[in-house]
Amino acid sequence: MLYQLLLVVALLQIQKLDCWETKLRHQRKHINDDFYHDEESEATGGHRSQTDTRKLVRGHRQDRGGHHKQQLEDNRVRTKEDENKNMSIFRSANNTIVMAHAGSRTSLPCQIFKDSQHGVITWGLLPEGDRPYTLLTVGDSLYTDNLRFSIEKPIRHDHWNLLINPVTLADSGEYECQATIHPPQSIIVKLVVQEAYAEIIGTKEKVFKSESKLQLVCALKQATSKPEFIFWYHNDRMINYDHNEGISVAEDMSGSTLTISSVSVRQSGNYTCQPSNMKSDSVIVTILAENKSPNALQDKASGNTVVIPQVAAGGNMILPGYSLVLIVVVYLVPLAVRPSST
Structure with a gap:
């Protein structure tokens, strides 16, 4: 009898546990539905159907994809900017040697790539021995008092050649064409002046x-x-x-x-x-x-x-330096062949 009573009590407890578990599961589902329903309502200002909910989820996914694409594009732009910083803006070769003779008109080349961000172009004469660094031009304006220097006026704005007219022997040296970007870039042109x-x-x-x-x-x-x-x-x-x-x-x-x-x-x-x-x-x-x-x-x-x-007057030929020799030979030859008196 006691055994049967215990068995009934155990069955009642199991049913009670199943009931509580079912009720708890139902409450959890209801809470989740309310949460998603509130989120959709806040986003749209009202209630949405199941189809609208799917569209909303799809839109969220598209927004996430567009944001990712924008990040990729921004990264690509930054990478290109970094590459441009490492690339030279100068079309002219570095360490060019220009020969000129004193008194002539000479031009030192400095050409940049078109549409490059070059800032301000300056020319300077690098120091050598006791001679200090000398700034010659800033942009297309002359900085030095020496009027022999100037910037060639090109049709296009990618040529910044330095014109020296006339060039002197003292102008020999290394010249720097510099672009004031960050970090600065420059090329060197060596001028060799000789006397013609x-x-x-x-x-x-x-x-x-x-x-x-x-x-x-x-x-x-x-x-x-x-x-x-x-x-x-x-x-x-x-x-x-x-x-x-x-x-x-x-x-x-x-x-x-x-x-x-x-x-x-x-x-x-x-x-x-x-x-x-x-x-x-x-x-x-x-x-x-x-x-x-x-x-x-x-x-x-x-x-x-x-x-x-x-040829002297009368048609006689004069052989300077040979007449005396001829006379001596004519005189001595008969003496050499004359027989002895004995």
């Missing part, structure tokens, strides 16, 4: 016969550009345009050639080749008075002098 000079080919003393063709060739040495002019002087007179005297002048990148079609004795004298902003060169020209002679007595290419016998 003229050289008339051949010896310094030249001999021509009258009515022969005279030609003098003037070569430009260490010149980096063609001079504005090359003048020829006979003594103190400039003769480039004396065409009535049979004079013509031809110029090219290597120099100038003076030609006189038929020279006369009065055209003897000093001849000078004078290029602009270069050291000149001179030669002495002697014109002999004999007629119907060959051309120049001197070979310009080799510099060797050719001796031509002179």
